[in-house]
Amino acid sequence: MRAKELPVDKIDSLRLEYRSLCDTDWPLFLALHVDRQVMTFISDPLDEETIRRHYFEPRLRPWQPGCKHWLCLVISEKTTGIPIGVTGFIERSDGIAEVGFILKPEFQGKGYGRESLKDIIQFSLTHYHYHKLVATVTSGNEASRRTLISAGFLQEGTLRKNYYLKGSWQDDWLFGLLREETGY
Template identity: 30%
Template sequence: MPAPTYPMETQRLLVRPFADRDLKDLIALYAIPEVLRYLYVGPRSDEEITKSLGERRSKTALDAEGDKLILAVEEKATGRLVGEIILVWLSAVHRSAEAGFIIHPTCQGQGFAGEAIRPLLAFGFEEMGFHRIIGRCDGRNTASARVMAKLGMRREAHLLENEFIKGEWTDELVFALLDREWTAPRP
């Protein structure tokens, strides 16, 4: 299988594998209640985040169905970790994947999420040959929904109260992009 070339560079960002130097920023990111609000995970100890950093460091290639790329998003100008992106290989038969992102609240609203995820979508469609890449978010997460729409993903579903997370029923929005839509001219 093809592997991404790291770092994936954009105008303002480096998308790269996680490194030990990211631990402090990762602990700080996952300590922010606003970051955790729409995630499946709740607060975690520093030890749990340290362990998860080790797991993230090994998620740098998609070799088989079920594999995940989990990559750090670094701001070039400052060298700081501003978030993470993920690409999960869902099905080899259906050539499908799921993309996701987390951006530090102080960096939201500046286009970092879309800028960071584009190279990952390009890798998925152009190198991996995926036919369809989806994105999902909590129905209340209007910022993530806007990012996916700006990426050209179409909203395909609004699932009402389909998951019980952190003591409450939550809605889920499902967005998707097909390979032919990725390669179509954009306005």
């Protein structure tokens, strides 16, 4: 299945719509990845070429189960059509996918993160039949922690000093959601 053929039109969402990332989304993707507020718990500052080559371009490739790159979807408000961020997942092993999302600062705290996460949960479990979804959050990112828990994830553990960020090793919080816990 090619990326443009992904059944994202099957995602039923109250306020959001989704489409595959494309070349014209570079300004949105770059803006998210250079915004220090957005990237506080995700990445140290990166130059534009690194963002394009290592994070944007791989996500443009066609996606299907088994791919080693992220399925990346642009999230837009239904009423305005304004792109508000990106979401998606990456297959980590047979039957297990890691989910993630990044929202523009002005759209944070409005329930869009939780809504998009619930939509991705349903999409990944019903269309790709994963048995478990996981998420990794740098410790201290309470907003993402609350969002994951509100969407049904359980915090399964902590990997101590697992991620190098801001000049020191940070703990990672691990979250998981089993298919049978969702009803899908």
